[in-house]
Every structure is written in structure tokens, then in C-alpha cells.
Amino acid sequence: MPSEVVVVGIGDDGADGLMGDARTLVEQADLLVGGERQLNFFPNYIGEQRVIKGKLTALLDDLKDLPDTRSVVVLASGDPLFYGIGSLLIKRLGRERVRIVPHLSSIQLAFARCGEAWQDARVISLHGRPIAGLAQRIGYAQTAALLTDADNSPAKIARYLLDFKMTEYGMFVAENLGGPTERTGRYSLQEAAVMEFAPLNVVLLLRDTRRGDRSQLQEWPLGIEDSEFSQRKPDRGLITKKEIRVLSLAELALRPGDVLWDIGACTGSVSIEAVLHTPGLLAFAIEKNEGDLENLRENQVKFRTDFVAVHGKAPAGLEEFPDPDAVFVGGSGGELAELLQVCAKRMRPKGRIVINAATLETLTTASQTLKHLGFEVAIALVQTARSKPILNLTRFEGMNPVYIVTARRGSEGDE
Numbered sequence: 001m002p003s004e005v006v007v008v009g010i011g012d013d014g015a016d017g018l019m020g021d022a023r024t025l026v027e028q029a030d031l032l033v034g035g036e037r038q039l040n041f042f043p044n045y046i047g048e049q050r051v052i053k054g055k056l057t058a059l060l061d062d063l064k065d066l067p068d069t070r071s072v073v074v075l076a077s078g079d080p081l082f083y084g085i086g087s088l089l090i091k092r093l094g095r096e097r098v099r100i101v102p103h104l105s106s107i108q109l110a111f112a113r114c115g116e117a118w119q120d121a122r123v124i125s126l127h128g129r130p131i132a133g134l135a136q137r138i139g140y141a142q143t144a145a146l147l148t149d150a151d152n153s154p155a156k157i158a159r160y161l162l163d164f165k166m167t168e169y170g171m172f173v174a175e176n177l178g179g180p181t182e183r184t185g186r187y188s189l190q191e192a193a194v195m196e197f198a199p200l201n202v203v204l205l206l207r208d209t210r211r212g213d214r215s216q217l218q219e220w221p222l223g224i225e226d227s228e229f230s231q232r233k234p235d236r237g238l239i240t241k242k243e244i245r246v247l248s249l250a251e252l253a254l255r256p257g258d259v260l261w262d263i264g265a266c267t268g269s270v271s272i273e274a275v276l277h278t279p280g281l282l283a284f285a286i287e288k289n290e291g292d293l294e295n296l297r298e299n300q301v302k303f304r305t306d307f308v309a310v311h312g313k314a315p316a317g318l319e320e321f322p323d324p325d326a327v328f329v330g331g332s333g334g335e336l337a338e339l340l341q342v343c344a345k346r347m348r349p350k351g352r353i354v355i356n357a358a359t360l361e362t363l364t365t366a367s368q369t370l371k372h373l374g375f376e377v378a379i380a381l382v383q384t385a386r387s388k389p390i391l392n393l394t395r396f397e398g399m400n401p402v403y404i405v406t407a408r409r410g411s412e413g414d415e
Contacts, residue, residue: 006074007080009101010078033059038077039051106147110184118143121143122139122143122145123145126149134306135161136276140304154192157171158187162193169205170187170189173201175201223242231292232295240270244356247380249277252326254325256281263331264314265286266295268296282307286309286310286313314342318346323348332362341369356405358403377405383398383401
């Protein structure tokens with residue numbers, strides 16, 4: 001029968017900080033596994049040691065086949081089930097073979113040092129992850145805790161937040177928690193942006209509504225008013241109107257973690273609303289007009305939505321994007337048929353394409369091309385009107401009619 005694997009959480013205070021029988025379990029283990037820093041806490045250990053480095057595949061294979069005659073302890077920082085190795089071991093070895101002996105997590109300790117409650121905190125790991133998309137993950141949280149790494153340092157995070165004008169946040173940084181060189185402090189983003197910190201740290205973001213631009217301290221509901229977006233403004237403004245935008249988003253049927261292409265993004269209103277209301281969405285926008293792209297970037301900052309937006313005329317440039325689950329086409333620059341062929345080729349199973357067509361010619365090209373490519377096509381003609389005061393009366397002003405073309409394709413093998 002395979003051996004049980006005990007995962008022991010440990011802090012920066014080392015062996016002295018272990019609670020209960022955790023230290024005995026470590027000292028009596030036949031095999032002790034951990035990072036170099038954790039193993040160095042036990043210089044007198046006489047059994048076999050295995051250092052965790054790089055990929056864990058080989059280590060997991062070895063642990064899976066160890067006989068029950070050997071006692072195995074794996075050392076992990078803090079709570080092994082909080083962004084730790086514990087869940088990976090359970091998934092690979094089975095719940096019945098893994099026992100977890102947790103320590104205080106770095107997040108718990110940081111909030112304790114700060115003197116702030118953390119039951120409602122938004123916890124985000126940047127350890128080994130890109131910082132892109134952090135703005136919408138934080139959103140307007142009252143409190144957020146960030147796990148960092150050597151690249152995503154407190155200074156880099158502070159500069160990122162300043163770029164997005166998230167200046168209502170102050171930063172509490174806890175370094176080397178529990179160890180002899182522990183240091184904690186509260187800083188403004190401007191202060192933290194130019195400081196150096198120890199590699200082992202936790203960042204807490206504490207929102208103070210007295211700071212920053214109060215007009216931006218709000219969450220945005222679905223259907224943001226057109227006037228909130230920076231945009232070019234001829235008579236009616238070059239923007240996907242609120243009513244059409246909401247219906248188009250419904251047709252896109254976006255799910256958490258999807259990849260969205262926004263082609264002819266203009267102000268970015270569709271991507272922005274999609275990102276705000278779809279957790280983990282990866283949006284990739286392309287716009288051929290440089291002036292519109294500048295407005296889009298202003299809107300990204302205002303609405304705290306960090307997604308990829310590039311200058312280009314699709315389909316050129318789409319090869320740099322990952323394959324999409326959904327595609328929104330707000331403008332095509334005259335190459336619609338070619339563009340749809342590229343989208344169809346790259347589309348993931350059960351993908352969706354939504355096109356806003358303002359002319360009969362665009363409608364005809366879109367519907368015929370999509371049907372030829374094997375999509376099921378549905379078309380809605382949407383014509384709305386908005387109230388407008390006239391003296392002490394109210395009249396309605398009609399908006400330009402728009403065809404919303406929705407194309408869906410099932411996964412391979414669907415009937």
C-alpha cells in the first residue's frame with residue numbers, strides 16, 4: 001500500500017513556529033521534501049531530503065509509488081491549501097493519502113500586523129502570474145491582498161495602480177513575516193513606487209475614499225451610458241450605443257475565462273463592459289483608427305479594465321491573438337468576408353460571432369458568408385428611440401437601425 005504524505009505548513013520563524021506535533025512529524029520522517037529555504041530550517045535532520053525545484057512531475061511520480069514503510073513529510077510555506085502545494089498533492093495522490101498540517105498563512109499574518117479584518121478581502125495571487133488584468137480583478141474592493149513574486153514587486157504594483165489612477169488605495173507591505181528581519185509599513189502608492197522591498201512580502205491594498213478622484217469611486221452597472229465614454233463625436237458619436245451594446249453582449253454569451261476578440265473596437269465600449277461583467281475574461285481588441293484607439297485607452301483607465309488593445313486593420317494582426325471563444329465585429333473596413341473566414345478557422349468549439357451591421361450590404365455579406373462557413377445564423381433588426389424634451393413636452397428621436405447578426409457553431413461531431 002502506498003505511504004501517506006503529510007504536508008506541514010511552516011512560516012519564516014522556522015521550526016520554532018511549528019505547532020502541535022508538526023515538529024515531531026518532521027524530525028521522524030524518513031523523507032523530507034521542501035524548498036531549500038524550508039529544508040534549511042532543519043540543519044540536524046538525518047533522513048533523506050529532496051529539494052523542490054522546477055517542475056513537480058517527477059517528484060509527484062516518485063511520491064505516488066513510495067511504499068507505506070516510509071514516512072514522508074512535505075514542507076510548504078504557510079497554509080499548504082492556500083495557493084500552495086497541498087491541493088496539487090491531493091489531486092495527484094488522492095485525498096485519502098494526503099494529510100494537511102497547516103500553519104498561519106502569510107495573508108492572515110499580514111492582516112494581523114495591519115490590524116484590519118480580512119473576511120471580505122479580495123485575495124489575488126500574482127506569484128508566477130502576469131500583472132495584466134489586475135485592475136479589473138481589484139475593481140473597487142474595499143480591501144485586497146496580493147501575493148507577490150520577484151517580478152511583481154510592491155513597487156511595480158504601485159506603479160501599475162498609479163497608471164490606472166487607482167489612487168484611493170494605500171499600501172501596507174509586510175516583509176519576511178514571522179522571521180527575525182520582519183518589517184511592515186504603510187505607504188502611499190507614490191512612496192511604494194520608488195522603494196525596494198525584501199523578496200518575501202505580502203501587499204495589502206486599503207481603500208480610502210477620501211483619496212483619489214471621487215467621481216471614479218463607483219462600480220459600473222451593465223449598460224453604461226454612452227456619454228461616460230471618451231469618443232469621437234460627430235452628430236451621433238462613433239460608439240456602439242448602449243441598447244445595441246447590451247443586446248450584443250447577451251448574444252455573445254460570454255463565460256468566465258473565455259477569449260473575446262473585439263474587431264473594430266473604436267471606443268472599446270463592448271470589451272470594457274464584457275470585462276467588467278465576465279470574471280477572468282481575456283479580451284483582445286483591434287482598431288484601425290489611431291484617434292479611436294487613444295480614446296479606448298482613456299476608457300480603459302477610467303473603467304479599470306486592463307486588456308490587450310492594438311492598432312491594426314483586421315484580419316491583419318489577429319495572428320497575435322489566442323484562438324477566440326467569441327468574436328464581436330463592430331467594423332471591418334471592407335474585408336468582412338475574408339475576416340469571417342479567419343475567425344471561423346480560428347474559432348474554438350461552440351464559438352459565437354456577433355456582428356453589428358448598419359447597412360444592407362454588410363448584412364448580406366455577413367449572413368451569406370457565415371452560412372457558407374457552416375454557422376447557424378440568426379438576425380435581429382433593432383431600432384430604438386430615446387426621449388427628448390421639446391419645450392415642456394417630450395418627443396422621441398429615433399436611433400439608426402442596426403442588424404445584430406449572431407452566428408453559432410457547435411463542437412466537432414455535433415449533429
